Amino acid sequence: MHFAVIARVLGVLLMMFSLTLLVPISVSLWFNDHNYMTFLWGFAVTFGSGLAIWAPVYKSRADLRTRDGFLVTALFWFVLGTFGSLPLLFSNGLDLSITDAIFESISGLTTTGATVITGLDTLPPSILFYRQQLQWFGGIGIIVIAVAILPMLGIGGMQLYRAEAPGPVKDNKLTPRITETAKALFTTYLVFTVACAVAYKVAGMNWFEAICHAFSTIANGGFSTHDASILHYQSPAIMMICTVFMLIAATNFALHFFVWREKSLRHYIEDAELKFYLSWIVIGVLVTVAYLAGSQAYSFSDSFYLGTFNFVSTMTTAGFASNYSSFPSFLPYMLFIFAFVGGCASSTGGGMKAIRVLLLYKQGVREIHRLIHPNAIIAVKVGKITVPDRVIESVWGFFAMYVVAFAGMFLVLIATGLDLRTAFSAVGACITNLGPGMGEVAAHYGDINSPAKWVLCFAMLLGRLEVFTLLVLFSSAFWKR
Amino acid sequence: MHFAVIARVLGVLLMMFSLTLLVPISVSLWFNDHNYMTFLWGFAVTFGSGLAIWAPVYKSRADLRTRDGFLVTALFWFVLGTFGSLPLLFSNGLDLSITDAIFESISGLTTTGATVITGLDTLPPSILFYRQQLQWFGGIGIIVIAVAILPMLGIGGMQLYRAEAPGPVKDNKLTPRITETAKALFTTYLVFTVACAVAYKVAGMNWFEAICHAFSTIANGGFSTHDASILHYQSPAIMMICTVFMLIAATNFALHFFVWREKSLRHYIEDAELKFYLSWIVIGVLVTVAYLAGSQAYSFSDSFYLGTFNFVSTMTTAGFASNYSSFPSFLPYMLFIFAFVGGCASSTGGGMKAIRVLLLYKQGVREIHRLIHPNAIIAVKVGKITVPDRVIESVWGFFAMYVVAFAGMFLVLIATGLDLRTAFSAVGACITNLGPGMGEVAAHYGDINSPAKWVLCFAMLLGRLEVFTLLVLFSSAFWKR
Numbered sequence: 001m002h003f004a005v006i007a008r009v010l011g012v013l014l015m016m017f018s019l020t021l022l023v024p025i026s027v028s029l030w031f032n033d034h035n036y037m038t039f040l041w042g043f044a045v046t047f048g049s050g051l052a053i054w055a056p057v058y059k060s061r062a063d064l065r066t067r068d069g070f071l072v073t074a075l076f077w078f079v080l081g082t083f084g085s086l087p088l089l090f091s092n093g094l095d096l097s098i099t100d101a102i103f104e105s106i107s108g109l110t111t112t113g114a115t116v117i118t119g120l121d122t123l124p125p126s127i128l129f130y131r132q133q134l135q136w137f138g139g140i141g142i143i144v145i146a147v148a149i150l151p152m153l154g155i156g157g158m159q160l161y162r163a164e165a166p167g168p169v170k171d172n173k174l175t176p177r178i179t180e181t182a183k184a185l186f187t188t189y190l191v192f193t194v195a196c197a198v199a200y201k202v203a204g205m206n207w208f209e210a211i212c213h214a215f216s217t218i219a220n221g222g223f224s225t226h227d228a229s230i231l232h233y234q235s236p237a238i239m240m241i242c243t244v245f246m247l248i249a250a251t252n253f254a255l256h257f258f259v260w261r262e263k264s265l266r267h268y269i270e271d272a273e274l275k276f277y278l279s280w281i282v283i284g285v286l287v288t289v290a291y292l293a294g295s296q297a298y299s300f301s302d303s304f305y306l307g308t309f310n311f312v313s314t315m316t317t318a319g320f321a322s323n324y325s326s327f328p329s330f331l332p333y334m335l336f337i338f339a340f341v342g343g344c345a346s347s348t349g350g351g352m353k354a355i356r357v358l359l360l361y362k363q364g365v366r367e368i369h370r371l372i373h374p375n376a377i378i379a380v381k382v383g384k385i386t387v388p389d390r391v392i393e394s395v396w397g398f399f400a401m402y403v404v405a406f407a408g409m410f411l412v413l414i415a416t417g418l419d420l421r422t423a424f425s426a427v428g429a430c431i432t433n434l435g436p437g438m439g440e441v442a443a444h445y446g447d448i449n450s451p452a453k454w455v456l457c458f459a460m461l462l463g464r465l466e467v468f469t470l471l472v473l474f475s476s477a478f479w480k481r
Numbered sequence: 482m483h484f485a486v487i488a489r490v491l492g493v494l495l496m497m498f499s500l501t502l503l504v505p506i507s508v509s510l511w512f513n514d515h516n517y518m519t520f521l522w523g524f525a526v527t528f529g530s531g532l533a534i535w536a537p538v539y540k541s542r543a544d545l546r547t548r549d550g551f552l553v554t555a556l557f558w559f560v561l562g563t564f565g566s567l568p569l570l571f572s573n574g575l576d577l578s579i580t581d582a583i584f585e586s587i588s589g590l591t592t593t594g595a596t597v598i599t600g601l602d603t604l605p606p607s608i609l610f611y612r613q614q615l616q617w618f619g620g621i622g623i624i625v626i627a628v629a630i631l632p633m634l635g636i637g638g639m640q641l642y643r644a645e646a647p648g649p650v651k652d653n654k655l656t657p658r659i660t661e662t663a664k665a666l667f668t669t670y671l672v673f674t675v676a677c678a679v680a681y682k683v684a685g686m687n688w689f690e691a692i693c694h695a696f697s698t699i700a701n702g703g704f705s706t707h708d709a710s711i712l713h714y715q716s717p718a719i720m721m722i723c724t725v726f727m728l729i730a731a732t733n734f735a736l737h738f739f740v741w742r743e744k745s746l747r748h749y750i751e752d753a754e755l756k757f758y759l760s761w762i763v764i765g766v767l768v769t770v771a772y773l774a775g776s777q778a779y780s781f782s783d784s785f786y787l788g789t790f791n792f793v794s795t796m797t798t799a800g801f802a803s804n805y806s807s808f809p810s811f812l813p814y815m816l817f818i819f820a821f822v823g824g825c826a827s828s829t830g831g832g833m834k835a836i837r838v839l840l841l842y843k844q845g846v847r848e849i850h851r852l853i854h855p856n857a858i859i860a861v862k863v864g865k866i867t868v869p870d871r872v873i874e875s876v877w878g879f880f881a882m883y884v885v886a887f888a889g890m891f892l893v894l895i896a897t898g899l900d901l902r903t904a905f906s907a908v909g910a911c912i913t914n915l916g917p918g919m920g921e922v923a924a925h926y927g928d929i930n931s932p933a934k935w936v937l938c939f940a941m942l943l944g945r946l947e948v949f950t951l952l953v954l955f956s957s958a959f960w961k962r
């Protein structure tokens with residue numbers, strides 16, 4: 001392990017992160033909401049900490065190797081999640097406990113969007129902006145890690161994407177690859193954000209709200225500047241813009257990049273994961289809209305808009321304004337189960353990722369064929385690519401650990417006193433990075449007990465760390481040599 | 482497919498099954514409960530049907546091949562489950578609907594033990610006896626299928642046991658093997674049943690009740706002659722006898738057979754699955770007893786007896802008298818989750834089976850080591866045996882299909898109008914063949930709607946058919962050629 005280099009990377013990361021706090025300072029000064037000191041303090045502490053970590057090791061030079069990648073990835077979320085809470089903690093308008101501030105920060109950065117804050121509509125604009133910005137930076141962090149690092153680490157079958165990242169492939173040297181890839185992806189991410197903000201503005205939001213919501217839409221984050229979230233605007237146009245951009249954000253950003261670079265839609269059309277994903281979106285939307293319309297609870301147009309928006313919002317794990325938990329009959333649970341599918345790989349969507357579900361399905365079908373023809377050699381193919389057994393095994397491992405982690409955290413939440421519905425949906429909504437749950441956590445997470453909030457912080461991180469990044473760190477073999 | 486031979490087997494099976502109805506007739510005559518006509522009709526219809534199926538094809542001779550095994554296994558449960566309902570339907574003391582009669586019959590035969598009948602204490606002895614006997618025959622059916630057929634079919638990794646069945650191995654010819662194996666296992670099964678009945682008698686039951694409860698204990702079935710089940714006797718001795726025999730019944734019966742034949746405990750001691758299984762039993766019992774004692778809800782001795790009995794009853798999926806759903810805090814859910822582990826392979830226990838969970842765990846650990854050493858070749862070993870990757874893949878397939886089946890049936894139950902707790906626990910208690918659930922199905926299944934009961938019948942069969950036996954039948958490839 002190159003601890004000195006890891007410390008240097010972490011120090012730089014913290015200093016870079018501290019610079020992002022300068023934007024809310026400008027927002028505060030612009031709106032004159034008397035909150036700039038909050039962010040100035042946040043900036044000072046974060047920058048100072050980063051400097052203190054970086055200074056002693058700034059001369060360390062070594063290429064990071066695969067194994068360092070686990071630690072860097074895990075630290076990325078843990079450290080930024082913690083420091084991101086500082087402005088929320090320092091703000092005198094919010095009055096959050098440490099638990100709540102860290103919960104909100106991790107929820108923002110992991111793009112979960114589970115909030116402990118109510119009364120958003122009356123908060124200072126700079127605080128509102130900061131929450132949205134957390135999600136936006138979290139979103140690009142997720143994409144870069146997913147495209148540049150996870151395929152190298154081989155977590156949960158993501159080695160399948162090893163050859164597909166933009167930028168040069170230099171066996172297991174991480175640093176140059178990450179820089180190149182990050183630039184390409186960031187540009188793509190920025191273009192979509194601008195497009196989304198403009199669309200929101202045209203549909204009737206003011207620029208501040210348009211930008212804020214574009215941030216959390218492209219991140220599939222789900223934070224909003226209103227308690228009623230996107231539904232606050234009572235505008236079908238805004239709901240449909242949000243739906244389209246949630247879907248874009250739940251698509252593999254490497255695909256977006258290639259489509260843009262080669263000026264050809266071929267990459268979208270030929271992608272087996274995207275095809276699989278959109279098929280389920282269509283099926284899910286049809287079932288939801290049909291059931292809502294049939295249940296007479298909503299008019300047909302309301303059924304169409306609410307059904308489409310809520311299904312997409314839940315399956316992409318954006319979790320915007322989801323009143324899905326008040327839907328009739330099996331719909332809340334169906335939408336919730338689809339959140340476990342989540343988005344495509346290398347997107348800002350959460351869940352287990354469509355490619356993994358596709359591979360599980362294909363392996364299930366192969367298993368049936370193998371039972372019928374025990375001696376046949378049957379390959380699992382995704383598009384034209386034959387998937388190595390090694391990748392499929394990783395996906396199974398991922399799936400099993402996901403289920404075990406879910407069950408374990410569920411039991412702990414029940415032990416803290418939550419009821420079945422709340423515990424069940426809270427773990428699910430956090431490990432999938434969906435956000436809104438059911439029962440006591442349908443609207444917000446403010447009222448549940450502190451130990452439960454810490455468990456849920458862990459769940460959000462576990463989801464974003466693809467379970468294994470974290471499990472590896474608990475293995476003694478990892479720390480040897 | 483050898484349809485004629487399959488029909489012959491089925492006909493013989495039905496005629497043999499009809500003969501078992503002669504026992505309740507004797508019971509009815511002995512107790513003079515005026516119910517023998519019920520069973521006489523049941524016998525006549527079942528025997529007649531068997532004869533009608535058998536007669537046209539009785540000359541068909543061909544060795545059954547692997548592929549026929551799927552159909553025979555599935556038909557075994559479906560057909561016996563249906564015909565087993567006849568005496569319950571004909572009985573004038575019960576007044577059951579067709580749905581309820583079939584539910585009770587399938588629940589008995591699959592050793593689930595979910596009942597729709599209340600007021601057991603006042604039922605005619607012959608009916609009570611018949612329910613217990615259904616479980617007993619179901620139990621030996623499960624064991625024979627698990628030892629002699631599933632390893633051949635290779636379902637869910639059970640090919641691991643291909644070489645271990647008692648009796649001669651003649652590649653994929655099923656018939657001679659099944660006959661030999663069935664005899665050996667039946668003897669073992671009978672010996673334990675007699676031992677259990679004698680123990681119950683000594684502890685204070687009368688012979689009728691001792692035999693009835695021995696039937697459902699060795700089958701890990703959970704049916705009883707009292708609404709309060711084993712707790713009716715208020716006897717720690719009976720609870721502990723039940724606990725011991727549930728554990729024996731949840732152990733691989735091939736192990737029991739080998740221990741008996743070789744007069745050596747070596748097979749128990751060396752078995753990795755049993756070691757793994759008993760470790761979890763000990764851990765689970767300790768946690769349950771400690772929490773009950775600590776919660777002050779029970780005295781220490783009550784905590785010990787109730788905790789031990791209920792944990793073992795739930796994890797083995799016997800489901801006797803489980804008042805686990807009234808336990809405090811996370812205990813009901815913890816016990817419930819352990820039912821998904823279930824018993825050992827080739828036992829009468831349900832769930833996913835300890836060996837599969839052990840393999841999932843070992844593969845999870847291997848996955849972590851592979852992440853750290855990507856180029857290392859690491860074998861998964863159970864005891865001294867290196868498990869082929871093919872077996873592990875089958876286990877993953879099994880696990881994923883189990884989860885998907887659970888989620889699907891859960892949604893359907895919610896759609897029929899059940900609440901979360903009831904739907905969740907009912908599917909779980911039926912697919913694991915545990916029996917008692919929570920919420921509306923904590924005490925019995927009589928009050929839920931009919932469509933839900935049919936879904937749960939399917940769940941019980943799916944559990945006993947190890948999911949894939951049924952899925953294979955839905956594949957077009959299975960029916961080709």
Ligand SMILES: [K+]
Binds near residue numbers: 112221
């Ligand atoms: K979200």
Ligand SMILES: [K+]
Binds near residue numbers: 798
């Ligand atoms: K049972």
